[in-house]
Amino acid sequence: MRPSARRIEAAIAASEHAAALRAPVICPLCERPIPPEAKSSRHHLVPRLKGGTHKGTVRLHQICHSAIHVRFSETELATRLADVEELRRDPELAAFIAWVRTKPPSFHAPTRMTRERRESRRQRD
Template identity: 45%
Template sequence: MPAPAGHRCGLCEREVQSTSRHHLVPREEGGKYGPTVDLCQPCHSSVHRFLSNRALARQYSSVEALRAAEELQTYLRWIRKQRVERISNRRGRR
C-alpha cells in the first residue's frame, strides 16, 4: 500500500507517511536558524550514522551535496528500492 501523498523525503525522494526536519548545518555547528530539509526516518538516521556533524557543516550543507556523499551511496541505492518507513539504525559510539 503506497504512503499518503504529501510527504516526500528530501534525500531518497520516496513518498513516505512522515518526515522530520534535518538542519543542513547541524545546530551544534551554528545551523540553528539555517536551512532545513524534510527527511524520512531511515534517511535522517543514516545521515547522522555515516556523517559527523562537522562533516555535515563543512562538506554536506546542501541536499545536492548529501545526495552526492560517497558515504551514503550504498545506502541510497538500497533505500530507494524499499518500502520501509522505519529502520533501527543506532549511531555508533564516537
C-alpha cells in the same frame, strides 16, 4: 513576547502534517514520498551546534535522517555536507539511498552505528 522554541516546533509540525494530508511530501534524500503515517523528522542542513539553528531544514524519512547522523560528524555536516545534493553524492550515503529506494515509503528500521565507526569517532574526539 517571543514564542518558545517548543511552540514554534509544534506549529511547524502541525503545519507540515496538514500539508502532508493535502499532498505527499517527498524526501529530498531518497526521493520517496513521506506518507503521514511514516516516521519522519526535520534535518538541519547546518547542524544547530555549528550555528545552523536558523539556516534551513528539510523533512526526511527518519531512516534517512538517522543514516546521515550515524555516518557523519556535526563538523563534516557543517563544512562539506550542508546541502542535500552533497549528501546524495557521498559514496557511502549513495549506497544507502540505492538500498532504501527499494523499500516502501513508510519503511523504517533501526539505524545503528557500526563498531568500527564508533571506535573511529572515539579516537578523533
